[in-house]
Amino acid sequence: MFTRTSRISKPQLSTALSSAIADWARSDGLTWIYMIKALAACFLALGIAMKLDLAQPRTAMITVFIVMQPQSGMVLAKSFYRICGTLVGLAATLVLVSLFSQEPEMFVASTGIWIGICTAGAAYSRNFKSYGFVLAGYTAALIGIPASQHPDGAVISAFTRVAEVVVGILSSGLVSALVFPRHTGDQLRIALQGRFTTFAGYAANALSSRVDRQQMEATNARFIAEIVGFESMRSAAIFETADSRMRGRRLARLNSEFMTLSTRFYALSQSMNRLRDAGTQEAHCAIERLQPYFLEIAPLLAKAAEQVKSPKDAMQLAIQLEVYEAQLPKRINETRTNLAASPRAGTLEYDTGGELLHRFVSDLYAYTATYASLISDTHQREQWVGSYEPKTNLLAAAVAGFRTTLLTILLGAFWIATAWPNGLTLTVAVATAAALISTSPNPMRTALQMTGGALLSSVTGTVVALGVYPHIDGFALMCAALTPFLLMGVWMTTRPTLAGCGVGYLIFFSFLAGPDNTMHYDPASFLDSVLALVLSMLVTTVAFAVLLPPSTPWLRNRLLSDLRRQVVTASRADMGRVRSHFESGARDLAFQFNALAPAEPELKRDALRWLLLVLEVGNAVIDLRKEVAALPTDAGQARSMPWRLPLATALATTLDALTALFDVPRADRFEGALSATVDAIVAVQQIVASFTPTGPEPHGLRGILCQLHFIRTALLDPQSPLEPFLNRRADALKGVSHAT
Amino acid sequence: MPRDVAVLDVYVPVLVLLFVGGAALTWMLDRVIARTGLYRVVWHPSLFRVGLLVCVCGVMGLAVYR
Numbered sequence: 077m078f079t080r081t082s083r084i085s086k087p088q089l090s091t092a093l094s095s096a097i098a099d100w101a102r103s104d105g106l107t108w109i110y111m112i113k114a115l116a117a118c119f120l121a122l123g124i125a126m127k128l129d130l131a132q133p134r135t136a137m138i139t140v141f142i143v144m145q146p147q148s149g150m151v152l153a154k155s156f157y158r159i160c161g162t163l164v165g166l167a168a169t170l171v172l173v174s175l176f177s178q179e180p181e182m183f184v185a186s187t188g189i190w191i192g193i194c195t196a197g198a199a200y201s202r203n204f205k206s207y208g209f210v211l212a213g214y215t216a217a218l219i220g221i222p223a224s225q226h227p228d229g230a231v232i233s234a235f236t237r238v239a240e241v242v243v244g245i246l247s248s249g250l251v252s253a254l255v256f257p258r259h260t261g262d263q264l265r266i267a268l269q270g271r272f273t274t275f276a277g278y279a280a281n282a283l284s285s286r287v288d289r290q291q292m293e294a295t296n297a298r299f300i301a302e303i304v305g306f307e308s309m310r311s312a313a314i315f316e317t318a319d320s321r322m323r324g325r326r327l328a329r330l331n332s333e334f335m336t337l338s339t340r341f342y343a344l345s346q347s348m349n350r351l352r353d354a355g356t357q358e359a360h361c362a363i364e365r366l367q368p369y370f371l372e373i374a375p376l377l378a379k380a381a382e383q384v385k386s387p388k389d390a391m392q393l394a395i396q397l398e399v400y401e402a403q404l405p406k407r408i409n410e411t412r413t414n415l416a417a418s419p420r421a422g423t424l425e426y427d428t429g430g431e432l433l434h435r436f437v438s439d440l441y442a443y444t445a446t447y448a449s450l451i452s453d454t455h456q457r458e459q460w461v462g463s464y465e466p467k468t469n470l471l472a473a474a475v476a477g478f479r480t481t482l483l484t485i486l487l488g489a490f491w492i493a494t495a496w497p498n499g500l501t502l503t504v505a506v507a508t509a510a511a512l513i514s515t516s517p518n519p520m521r522t523a524l525q526m527t528g529g530a531l532l533s534s535v536t537g538t539v540v541a542l543g544v545y546p547h548i549d550g551f552a553l554m555c556a557a558l559t560p561f562l563l564m565g566v567w568m569t570t571r572p573t574l575a576g577c578g579v580g581y582l583i584f585f586s587f588l589a590g591p592d593n594t595m596h597y598d599p600a601s602f603l604d605s606v607l608a609l610v611l612s613m614l615v616t617t618v619a620f621a622v623l624l625p626p627s628t629p630w631l632r633n634r635l636l637s638d639l640r641r642q643v644v645t646a647s648r649a650d651m652g653r654v655r656s657h658f659e660s661g662a663r664d665l666a667f668q669f670n671a672l673a674p675a676e677p678e679l680k681r682d683a684l685r686w687l688l689l690v691l692e693v694g695n696a697v698i699d700l701r702k703e704v705a706a707l708p709t710d711a712g713q714a715r716s717m718p719w720r721l722p723l724a725t726a727l728a729t730t731l732d733a734l735t736a737l738f739d740v741p742r743a744d745r746f747e748g749a750l751s752a753t754v755d756a757i758v759a760v761q762q763i764v765a766s767f768t769p770t771g772p773e774p775h776g777l778r779g780i781l782c783q784l785h786f787i788r789t790a791l792l793d794p795q796s797p798l799e800p801f802l803n804r805r806a807d808a809l810k811g812v813s814h815a816t
Numbered sequence: 817m818p819r820d821v822a823v824l825d826v827y828v829p830v831l832v833l834l835f836v837g838g839a840a841l842t843w844m845l846d847r848v849i850a851r852t853g854l855y856r857v858v859w860h861p862s863l864f865r866v867g868l869l870v871c872v873c874g875v876m877g878l879a880v881y882r
Contacts (some may be wrong), residue, residue, distance in 0.1 A: 193831055253866070254866060322850070
């Protein structure tokens with residue numbers, strides 16, 4: 077061993093050492109900095125609250141641990157909504173106390189209902205707004221229930237509590253923004269670059285050779301998680317630096333364009349796969365003509381995947397793509413003219429492929445151009461009207477709210493009936509925990525983890541409060557004594573698998589062992605409140621497991637049917653923002669579904685297949701609507717266009733049949749949608765044919781035909797979730813042919 | 817200048833009101849500075865912003881009470 081080390085020369089050792097240190101600074105070092113920052117914020121808040129002689133410094137401490145997050149932007153964003161929520165909660169509390177302070181039953185019931193409403197709002201808005209809702213409810217519990225005990229001092233005690241909360245919010249914001257700030261903006265930049273590389277590499281690969289279904293699904297699933305994560309980072313980053321704020325809309329646009337792009341590429345590759353599977357002469361012919369284009373784009377993308385590392389590099393690619401995109405329609409059309417000369421040419425298949433290809437290239441150009449525009453502070457691409465629309469199920473949110481109301485009222489009733497002094501702690505803790513847990517992606521798991529954290533904190537809290545506090549004196553010594561216990565909790569929050577546990581531990585540890593200005597040594601009442609806290613967590617966990625847990629099949633199916641119903645949005649919503657709303661809503665729902673079924677790959681896969689089908693069909697529907705809207709509409713021309721009416725009727729019937737199918741998938745509706753699509757194709761083909769002798773048809777008609785054809789092939793895809801209907805249909809057809 | 821003023825019959829310290837106004841003013845100044853691109857040459861923008869807030873609020877407090 078010794079001989080081996082001696083062989084390493086000095087410079088080698090120092091480079092190895094410095095690279096090891098750099099590596100540590102990038103990974104564990106960041107965690108350590110965060111842990112120290114969290115502790116610094118906590119002690120700052122405690123110090124200020126004690127200096128100001130606020131009644132319960134521990135409220136400030138709890139607040140710090142609820143607010144603190146590794147990135148600066150996240151903390152500021154959370155703080156902003158948190159202060160708003162706290163003030164709303166304060167107002168509600170004062171009203172409730174002034175109305176019902178003489179009637180404990182009424183007070184508990186009305187507080188429960190208020191907390192339930194806030195929890196439902198938090199579960200429904202599922203963004204930074206949700207923090208505001210949680211806080212509005214939880215402040216009401218935190219200040220209202222104790223204040224109702226002493227109505228004469230309610231206003232002062234409520235304001236003091238708000239002051240403590242605000243001290244906690246501000247000190248965590250200050251520390252995380254000033255001490256080694258870590259910006260969400262940097263993460264966004266890394267995420268953008270990684271996404272570009274991944275997508276370009278995947279697309280280059282898929283265009284030059286066939287990618288199997290499983291890999292395609294895995295890649296798309298990854299894109300969904302990235303898109304949802306990107307939006308939450310973006311909404312945090314705009315609170316952070318002026319840089320991100322000035323690029324806010326472009327970043328949102330980038331995410332939306334990426335959604336469109338990935339859907340488009342999926343549609344293109346699916347339609348090519350279907351052509352390959354079809355094996356007919358027409359399909360073969362179309363593939364042969366389209367293949368050269370793919371082979372042109374693939375190397376371009378492969379090169380981009382390697383070289384594009386920043387918006388500056390994207391500029392180059394954007395210029396290339398712009399030129400390519402401008403020439404593409406003409407070239408596709410030329411190939412088509414050659415093709416039309418040969419018999420059994422499959423022009424419809426070719427047109428559809430060409431149309432999808434062109435749309436893919438123009439979307440790729442748009443995405444690259446927006447990415448490149450991030451170089452400058454101001455840019456015209458900042459003007460954009462779409463928006464990311466998170467979608468949540470109203471019923472699931474209502475269930476969450478109802479559960480919290482029921483819990484609060486139940487425990488409040490227990491408190492009133494038994495007159496247990498710590499019933500108050502019990503009620504407050506349950507309301508807080510239930511409101512916090514309801515907003516997490518997988519509430520059941522979070523509840524369990526928080527219970528674990530609470531149990532752990534009941535042990536360490538007892539050690540600190542009864543074993544350590546009597547022996548120490550002064551603020552500095554107190555901080556030193558608390559450090560190891562808090563550090564453990566903060567460390568847990570940085571591990572994804574232990575995050576819920578860490579949060580529960582820190583909150584309940586602060587609840588129990590948070591210092592007061594004048595300490596009281598009272599083991600009996602301390603142990604009583606330990607009992608109350610552990611009991612509150614147990615009751616909450618049981619309630620989440622028993623009272624309609626969000627992962628029940630029934631609620632999950634509601635999410636899935638919401639996802640399918642996005643097609644209805646696509647065909648009915650207002651044209652201006654329909655695409656961004658449709659794309660983001662569908663992905664958001666799929667993301668929530670995935671979070672609820674972490675250990676069930678079969679279910680996840682089913683949801684993903686639905687999502688992909690919904691995206692394909694919904695996007696085609698939107699394109700169809702756009703094509704129709706772009707048809708010439710002059711009053712003068714209208715008379716000379718007798719085909720407008722039959723076209724409109726055929727398309728309206730198709731859209732209605734499609735929305736009906738996705739609303740409630742049934743065999744007869746599938747049949748209806750399919751036949752309506754085929755009828756519409758025939759109708760449009762007839763219209764096109766009527767033009768051929770007299771001259772070229774109006775521009776949009778061919779596009780409409782392509783979209784209809786694409787929808788038909790998507791419905792007939794044997795790998796889609798509609799496949800059972802397809803099989804039944806095939807059996808029925810076979811039966812008919814046997815009978816005749 | 818009195819120490820407290822009555823806002824809707826509640827005594828509020830003048831300093832609180834001043835600091836709320838100071839925060840709003842700093843926010844506006846921050847927007848302006850961001851537009852001019854000054855933050856690109858500032859080493860620690862967040863620290864700069866906090867410093868600005870302290871300066872603005874301090875000046876307002878001194879202007880009233882000195």
